[in-house]
Amino acid sequence: MTNDLFTILERVSNLLRGEARRVGQAFGLAPVQHDALYYLSICNQYSDTPLAVAEFLGLTKGTVSQTLKVLENKDLISKTTDSDDRRIVHLALTAQGKRYINQSIPPESFTQALETIPAAHQQALLEQLKALLLAYQYRSGREGFGVCKQCKHYGQHNGEFICGLTKDRLSIDNIELICREYQ
Numbered sequence: 001m002t003n004d005l006f007t008i009l010e011r012v013s014n015l016l017r018g019e020a021r022r023v024g025q026a027f028g029l030a031p032v033q034h035d036a037l038y039y040l041s042i043c044n045q046y047s048d049t050p051l052a053v054a055e056f057l058g059l060t061k062g063t064v065s066q067t068l069k070v071l072e073n074k075d076l077i078s079k080t081t082d083s084d085d086r087r088i089v090h091l092a093l094t095a096q097g098k099r100y101i102n103q104s105i106p107p108e109s110f111t112q113a114l115e116t117i118p119a120a121h122q123q124a125l126l127e128q129l130k131a132l133l134l135a136y137q138y139r140s141g142r143e144g145f146g147v148c149k150q151c152k153h154y155g156q157h158n159g160e161f162i163c164g165l166t167k168d169r170l171s172i173d174n175i176e177l178i179c180r181e182y183q
Helices: 002-026 031-042 050-057 061-073 095-104 108-114 119-140
Strands: 077-081 089-093 154-157 160-163
Touching: 002 031, 002 095, 002 108, 031 050, 031 061, 031 089, 031 095, 050 061, 050 089, 061 077, 089 095
Parallel strands: none
Antiparallel strands: 077 089, 154 160
């Protein structure tokens, strides 16, 4: 059973990567550049730094630095220095970067394939895959990078969304994004 599940998940993953690679090539992007753009499209303000990109993708800082330079030169991302700590750089998709992501994620063929599965089964699959992901992250020592509103630090106070770790207010958009501080 374990080998069968691994094989199926690996094949789905390879199909998704292959499709992303084809879409990226049409825009002149290498797969790592596509992956960095995708990550930046789903991360929150605590996770939009070059270090977080490297951690999420499991790459070296040097590789990520070169990747980000290319994306910036292609006007797909912008860099902003943190107002509180000038050593920190925040990354964001530009309008062109957002258009690219909106055209490529999720791949149309994936969406069409998913639509062949009844909605109730899709929900069950989603819940089971989330449980697998959390267990695998824990056992592999690569915790973090979960959806903000599912984190133990997430809370609400006086009708506002709050990060219990930083005590910052969170926008409704931010609570749907992933965070490297997730627990």
